[in-house]
Amino acid sequence: MYGKTASELLTKVRTEKPLVHHITNYVTVNDCANITLCTGASPVMAHAVEEVSEMVSYAGALVLNIGTLSPGQIKSMLVAGRRANELEIPVILDPVGAGATKLRTESTLYLLSELDISVLKGNAGEIGVLAGSKGKVRGVDSESIDGDAADIAVECAENFETIVVMSGATDIVTDGNRTLTVENGHEMMGKLSGTGCMAASVLGSFAGVSEDYMLSSASALAAFGLAGEKAGMCANGPYSFRTALFDQLYSLKPVELKVDAKVKEYNGV
Numbered sequence: 420m421y422g423k424t425a426s427e428l429l430t431k432v433r434t435e436k437p438l439v440h441h442i443t444n445y446v447t448v449n450d451c452a453n454i455t456l457c458t459g460a461s462p463v464m465a466h467a468v469e470e471v472s473e474m475v476s477y478a479g480a481l482v483l484n485i486g487t488l489s490p491g492q493i494k495s496m497l498v499a500g501r502r503a504n505e506l507e508i509p510v511i512l513d514p515v516g517a518g519a520t521k522l523r524t525e526s527t528l529y530l531l532s533e534l535d536i537s538v539l540k541g542n543a544g545e546i547g548v549l550a551g552s553k554g555k556v557r558g559v560d561s562e563s564i565d566g567d568a569a570d571i572a573v574e575c576a577e578n579f580e581t582i583v584v585m586s587g588a589t590d591i592v593t594d595g596n597r598t599l600t601v602e603n604g605h606e607m608m609g610k611l612s613g614t615g616c617m618a619a620s621v622l623g624s625f626a627g628v629s630e631d632y633m634l635s636s637a638s639a640l641a642a643f644g645l646a647g648e649k650a651g652m653c654a655n656g657p658y659s660f661r662t663a664l665f666d667q668l669y670s671l672k673p674v675e676l677k678v679d680a681k682v683k684e685y686n687g688v
């Protein structure tokens with residue numbers, strides 16, 4: 420069932436080519452633009468406060484990523500997010516490094532309080548922090564969580580009344596009531612900077628063609644993870660893996676998701 424949905428949504432992304440407006444960091448911005456293209460959508464990176472409201476109005480999804488945030492960029496995120504909410508355009512928030520500094524944690528909480536966030540996507544440590552001091556980060560990397568991953572993700576979803584994606588070896592997708600797991604992926608994805616940011620771009624591409632952000636998120640993660648599995652079979656290290664990841668997502672056939680998407684309902688055991 421989930422494979423069929425993922426296959427259908429990937430076909431929709433390739434057909435509709437939604438514009439995915441990113442306000443993001445300067446470390447992975449180019450990777451995010453290109454992974455969006457390889458998914459089949461169309462990226463635009465625009466952060467000037469004078470244009471974001473106009474730009475987001477043409478988008479199918481807005482991706483906010485605080486990886487190299489500044490007060491000015493947070494203002495732009497607020498303006499773009501408010502316009503996206505008015506137009507019912509989905510907003511994906513990647514709270515990169517939440518918990519590492521007061522600025523990052525407070526900026527994330529501010530955006531969550533001011534905007535209707537459709538999907539909050541972070542690594543385990545970031546989501547643990549946002550669930551209420553149940554996680555630790557080191558810079559932008561997840562260090563540890565204090566408890567069951569799914570329980571923490573559910574708690575975070577309940578706290579903020581949004582869909583939460585907790586990324587990792589197994590991705591967890593939950594709205595606080597229903598929880599899905601996605602087991603597609605390759606360990607090399609955890610050893611490359613930018614895979615979390617790129618996951619948010621793929622989440623935005625799929626959210627741009629669906630109104631069910633639980634299913635669009637699980638489908639996006641399955642597609643990205645399956646590309647990672649295929650890249651892992653032909654890479655010699657992190658940087659050749661990165662190139663292969665783009666190529667494999669670009670070449671991914673929707674029918675492959677029908678067969679190989681590893682999405683399951685999670686019922687706590």
Ligand SMILES: Nc1ncnc2c1ncn2[C@@H]1O[C@H](COP(=O)(O)OP(=O)(O)O)[C@@H](O)[C@H]1O
Nearest residue numbers: 542586587588590604605606608609614615618
């Ligand atoms: N050990 C792993 N095995 C499979 N997939 C992984 C692994 N680690 C990370 N991933 C995948 O890589 C992407 C980034 O996840 P993660 O490393 O948790 O985020 P971040 O880069 O923000 O810390 C996600 O799509 C996730 O599914």
Ligand SMILES: Cc1ncsc1CCOP(=O)(O)O
Nearest residue numbers: 444446486612613614615616
């Ligand atoms: C290293 C770094 N520093 C600020 S943003 C960034 C990239 C983070 O990318 P990801 O969250 O995908 O690992």
Ligand SMILES: [Mg+2]
Nearest residue numbers: 515542615616
């Ligand atoms: Mg990240």
